[in-house]
Amino acid sequence: MGVPAFFRWLSRKYSSIIVHCVEERSKECNGVRIPVDTSKPNPNEVEFDNLYLDMNGIIHPCTHPEDKPAPKNEDEMMVAIFEYIDRLFNIVRPRRVLYMAIDGVAPRAKMNQQRSRRFRASKEGAELTEEKQRMREEIIQRGGYLPPEEIKERFDSNCITPGTEFMDNLAHCLRYYVADRLSNDPGWRNITVFLSDASVPGEGEHKIMDFIRRQRAQPNHDPNTHHCLCGADADLIMLGLATHEPNFTIIREEFKPNKPRPCALCGQMGHEIKDCQGTAREKQGEHDQFADTMPVAEQEFIFIRLCVLREYLERELTMASLPFPFDFERSVDDWVFMCFFVGNDFLPHLPSLEIREGAIDRLVGIYKDVVHKTGGYLTQNGFVNLERVEMIMHAVGVAEDNIFKKRKEDDENFKRRMKEKKKRMKAEHQAPAYLTTGQFAPQALGGRDRPQPVHNARHQAFDMRMQSRDHNNRVSLDSCGRNWKSRSSAGPSDSSDSRGVKRKAEDSDSEPEPEDNVRLWEEGWKQRYYKTKFDVDVTDEDFKRKVVKSYVEGLCWVLRYYYQGCASWKWYFPFHYAPFASDFKDIVGMFSEFEKGTKPFKPLEQLMGVFPAASGNFLPTTWRNLMTSPDSSIIDFYPDDFAIDLNGKKYAWQGVALLPFVDERRLRAALDDVYPDLTSEEVKRNSLGSDVLFVARSHPLCDFIQELYRAQSNEGTEFPAELCHGIQGTLNLDDDPILPDKTVPSPVPMLRDISQNSAVGVKFKDPQYTDGYVFKAVILPGAKIPSKVLKPSDWERSGQGPWRPQLGFNPNRQQAHLNQSAFRALGFTYFSGEPVSVITTGGYLQCEHATSLIFVSPESDKLLENKLLAVFQRMQRSSDNSHPV
Amino acid sequence: MAEERSGEDIVSEYLGQNPQLAQWVETFRGYCETNKQWVARREFILRNMEAFPTIEQGTPSNSLDRLLSLSMVWANHVFLGCRYPQAIMDKIKEMGEGIVVQDAPVRTTRDEIMAKGKRSANAGSDADSCVKRPKSNEVDGRSAGKTAARPVNQKSGPLPQAPAEHQPFFNRLYKAVAWKLVSAGGFGPNLDHFEILRSCVESCKQSLSCVIVPLKDIPDLPAGRTQKEGHVCELRCQTVYMGTGYGRDEAAARAMASKEALKVFQGRKVAVKICRRRYRGKDVEDLMLLDDQPRSQGFPPALSYPFQSEQLEDGSS
The missing domain is CATH 3.40.50.12390 (Rossmann fold)
Structure with missing residues (x-):
């Protein structure tokens, strides 16, 4: 997710x-690990x-x-x-x-x-x-x-x-x-x-x-x-x-x-x-003794x-003056449910909701607005109230248009900023394009025998001119050579084209941007989305409703999966993309119940369902043949290469892989023929x-x-x-x-x-329960809620002095004690804002703002090291703490 | 157009006469299939059912599943952009012959995306990868298809990285054309379009290639066309298609083609893309120069095809 x-x-x-x-x-003691x-x-x-x-x-x-x-x-x-x-x-x-x-x-x-x-x-x-x-x-x-190639199979x-x-x-x-x-x-x-x-x-x-x-x-x-x-x-x-x-x-x-x-x-x-x-x-080390140690920190x-997360959520979700009694546990369940909209392993996320754009905050805001109208919670024990979900979706749908426009705007701004930054960085690193040399070279002040009278200025100027020309020639020769080499087999017609430096500038000008045919920020986005992603007209209401119905089923399935276990081993979302929030209309009747008594695949069956033909070596021969033979009745499951929709992203691994779905009936039918070929060991597996x-x-x-x-x-x-x-x-x-x-x-x-x-x-x-048993999503009687960790919002008014944030699990954790000189050192470096490195007995610890050295007496133990660590963690997270060291 | 409609019409007429068959065939439809996809796949299934004589209507069988599987291979290729091993691709190409799918989606496969990335990463450093790039030699109609030194088992057509390779040249050409038109007083009907295009291309150190064919020799024309006179000209530069034009004589055809080509340069930018179009009665992938406008109608059939290896060409003609 x-x-x-x-x-x-x-x-x-x-x-x-x-x-x-x-x-x-x-x-380690005398070479023996304890x-x-x-x-x-x-x-x-x-x-x-x-x-x-x-x-x-x-x-x-x-x-x-x-x-x-x-x-x-x-x-x-x-x-x-x-x-x-x-x-x-x-x-x-x-x-x-x-x-x-x-x-x-x-x-x-x-x-x-x-x-x-x-x-x-x-x-x-x-x-x-x-x-x-x-x-x-x-x-x-x-x-x-290169180190000799190890004879091993690629894992x-x-x-x-x-x-x-x-x-x-x-x-x-x-x-x-x-x-x-x-x-x-x-x-x-x-x-x-x-x-x-x-x-x-x-x-x-x-x-x-x-x-x-x-x-x-x-x-x-x-x-x-x-x-x-x-x-x-x-x-x-x-x-x-x-x-x-x-x-x-x-x-x-x-x-x-x-x-x-x-x-x-x-x-x-x-x-x-x-x-x-x-x-x-x-x-690594003088005698290569550190060859096998990790170069990076473990x-x-x-x-x-x-x-603690529950404490935070309680603050965020608690609503006063509700038409019904507020139940924090139920609102947590609703929060979990809303997080599914943003992404989960089973459904593609809604196009308008991106975590990075604060989608969850937006949803929580909408939730708190809408809850007055819905008259209750969205979910109970993992079962979804679709009528109320539709209200949430409606509210998201209303904002959709603006979300897309804003996304584009932010994106453009970001790109512009990056470009400017790059330019700045470049300018900073640039050396002067030309430096005078010889007797005209810049000289430090105060040297002996300086300044000297200029001799033969004309000749010196000539030298400098020649030198810079040679240099330029060399540069352009280099680039020509490179160009020539790269395209040496690209046909003779291209050779006249090697204009070196200039060409390069043009290339970078047309930096390949992933093309986006959907343009969600422009009028008509919905139409284009359905056309490019699903290859249907936006007017094809039947198809759109099919997608929405599947998505609604999906939301119900996922929530049930988290709260009650797998409701159906068979169900899946049969599309590559999600619909828009604004398409969730009249969803109340869309889902009633999942098919009962479904069975999971057998392990080898599932392998046939998820492996490409290239991984067929993990399967028995006749099973493998089904993945490659043109006469196989399931050959369509195993493409060699498949389309990737970058979907606005930059790299192939971020895109949506357009793989065909597996037809369970045909898979099982095809496997029926090859089941007898399994060895007893394979039957066991x-x-x-x-x-x-x-x-x-x-x-x-x-x-x-x-x-x-x-x-x-x-x-x-x-x-x-x-x-x-x-x-x-x-x-x-x-x-x-x-x-x-x-x-x-x-x-x-x-x-x-x-x-x-x-x-x-x-x-x-595991203990078994009757069919249709509902696991209750409640705090059990007798459970003691752990003591609060966050600073109470009315702490200042209570007049109990400065707030001491809790860092570990133990609220009464012993604080680290440093002597006065250490405090001075810490205070000095902390406020000077320079990098500090701290040498402890055990190792070497670096802080981001890190620069003074604190020497800890050699007999000090692990505990002190940990305490020091805690101090530094606290410094790093000082934004959260009103009371620094 | 007329041919397409008839193809679909024949199917629905046939199914209308065999309601039982229609009902049975309908059970093969996938839940997530769109109407367009299903209609095309149904045609594929019906057209090829005779080749599987062991299929009995109404009963599931292995041979039925094989046909269904191949129909899915075909649909996955056409609509999702999947590729399968060559033997299977050949098979479905043959089986799918004659089925017309209007504006099938254009997809980029993973290999193509990776090839693009690789090229820019390795540019200028290694000689190996050059082998795979297309020869961008000058192509005029007659010497088309002389692109040797390519792996034989490769599918015919432009290589996936070709658009990226040609793009920089056309960016330059775009600027050249823009300036030329400014100095000529803007794009209009009273220019010597061919001369403008030719001089711009040559100022970019390339040359333009024209293929001119008498109209009557073109196989893919819509049946309703009455005119049989005149010539058609196709312009390409560095194998990239730029425009087609018709005229009473060769010069007029060439002028019209140049005008069409120059129109592309009226947009905010030009882009080299791989598109599907007809060539000698077949759907092929071609390198096209396009503007930034969304296109409503399809492309005219290609007159030349500079990407074909000789072997395949033999087979197709």
Whole structure:
């Protein structure tokens, strides 16, 4: 959902929701790494109960990282994933539950996006390989140096899709990992681990939501569980709000735009592949001892506190003098719903609503205006009141025309400003065009033997003239040469045209602007939009209503998905573009109910639905043939190349990929013929799996599970909730279980088998509810709302002295204490506004305004370092604080 | 026009006579298909149904699905801009012969966008990528199609990056024409249009190429045309189409074509684009010089086609 844009907007507007993580690093002693004891209190001064990992957010950066060299093989990838989880576990230190969810087969509604991502990824990968090859040859021909090409297959990130062998291996490796940590890590001793691998249908984050929803709807649930969800997707924030759990925190990598990336060819930093010169690698450190250290700072993590976001929203959404009682929880649900208009994974966003243009603020404004007329909330428990939505849409529709005009205006202004800026920058960097030389050269004042009388001025002037002429000639020769070379094969007729410098100026004049045929800012925009985007006349009311109807269904589907789970595995939005807000007329009757009893695709079926033919190697041969053979009855799903509508954007990856949609009936019919070709291993990969629960021997649940295995009871057994912090569910025996004292073989050659295993694993099923059960979107009775963090608006009047902003989780956090000289130093630099660098014992910390050095006594510890850090964070965010250091 | 209407008419007449078939065929319509798309695809399905003798009306079968799939390939190509492997493209081109789609949308494929980006990124540095660029040699009607040194399996037609390559030249030409017209007292009927255009092109170090064909030799003319006399002239520069004109003799045709070409220069800018037009009874992609006005009517059929590799030309004639 416009991921960076939404998150950026949110973190700017509601800055106090973000808390930087404190991470305890493992220490090294005599060359031995001492692992961190995670059973110790959390250094973030908060204790979390449950940690949920949306694993796809971990798998992707670990298998094909953007800021460091890629792992050499699958084993290294697995180890990287293990280390990443360890790191998160160390920061969060959950005390009850660790839930790991890998994306399984997704609902059909998501398939369009998956298809478009995979078709693009496949082409991008091939292009990169090709460019690498080309550059490599060129550099080697020039005599440059490149590290020898490793013999490895290009890692096709498309294999991170349920049903592939890679995902199957990953599931095995994670089982091993869990068994190992449960057996050996004291921090894991008492936690319950859930692993929902790719064989369980559903997107990772939604499987997590399902778990939370189903637990909190049963009576034993602890309403004060503190949840921590890991993942970078902005919709996790929506999902977290939708749970109505009061203690919900999200952890993610800090978003840093424009991070330097190593060159894909030689692995060095500082240039891109197209500028690679193939120069020898610079030594890192005197003896190259830092060769393997990261050149950039390791990615830091941040917490996003949803309880603080709720405080902000409460301030923003609370309305006085309503015709009905105000219910904050309901208004949060409406806010979540309105955010869907701006972007989500399942629907294209409305053309008039852009996050960057303050679309959400606009919607909130409209919402507060309209709510008096609507007489109630837009949504309840994930069900939409279309009559009221239509009123909101109407209000947006009225403004649409002006929004488009304003957008164009802003755009033009921006362009003009950039152009002026560029011009200024250029002017600043320009050296004088001509400098006198020789005895006329500019001289510093006060030198010895100066000034001297001028000799032979005429000759000197001649020299200077010749010199500048030679120089000019050289410049134009250069450019001619370049021009000539670039077009040497472009035919003789062009050669007369190489007018070097001048031509270049003209080229830059006609900088290719993506052409925009729709011109939303001009009269007749709606007509042009429908014509260019949908290829229909604006008068084709039937078609327009079809689009609107699908969109309305989509809004209902998405909201239901967030609040109740997947309502239909089949439904999807069958167009590439959204209608206008002003087209939402008479929408009340447009949606009644979704088809009941729909089933998700099987993993291999979904692979056929989302892969391009180029990724066919992940499929059995006869299945693959269906993607390429001219006689295939589904060949239309697999174009080689497809149109991209830049839609006003600049780069191909931002545009809309015009891919055809998959016809489910024809797909299934075609696969019926090739199903018999599956090997037994493939049949297994294609089947739907189950969540697995793991505990260590020290956990109270362990005996219960071992008893089940001993009794070989083949029916599902519910376990007593008191054994596991009020968590409920049904257990089923695993076919190939992990059992205490049974050696767990290592799937990764560089790791050892677990000979002294003390973990036990069993299949787990969430509590089940009757069809048509509605999960209530309310705060549970007994839940304690966390204390407020934001400065009360009437603080000044209360006369309680200056406001102390809260920085971490703990309101009574000990403040950092510096001695007087340190204060002087800080005060001096802070007000002088120069860059400051602070050297701490542990490392090197830089602030943006950063310049004095603070020396911390060598015996000072990690704690002081953290406190200093906090001071600097506070300085950076001083806009939010009325009381600086 | 007349031909198109008849094509559609035949289909609806045929379906009118076979209500059961009509009903059955209607079930193949996709939910998101527009009327225009569906009418065209329906024609594709009906025209080709005979080639799949195992299809039985009213019963689903693999061969029916294959036909439906090919009809989708064709529609995806025409309306969405998708490209498929060459063997499949050839097949649907053949199957879709004769189906007329009026102003099908113009799309840019991902490869084309990337090729554009690449060109500007690499310009001036590498010699490899030049191989793929079209030879912009002078083309007059007779030596058309001598564009060798191109990968053989490439589709015929201008390369996607061609417009960007030619654009700078026409920007220059635009300025030259503007000044020339100012000095000639503005655009009007009493100018020697050909002379103005020719001198401007030559001042930009290029030359103009004319193809002149007797009217009666042109296959694509609307059937209702009564005139059979006279000549038609087509002007190109650097393979880019500039204008077509008709006249009683060759000179008049050339003057009229020049006038048409100069009209394009009356807009705020000129742009080289790839457009679809007819050439020898087929839809082809051509390089066209256009102004910034939205065009209401289609283009006259091309008289020459300087982008064809010999192989394909053989096949088409």
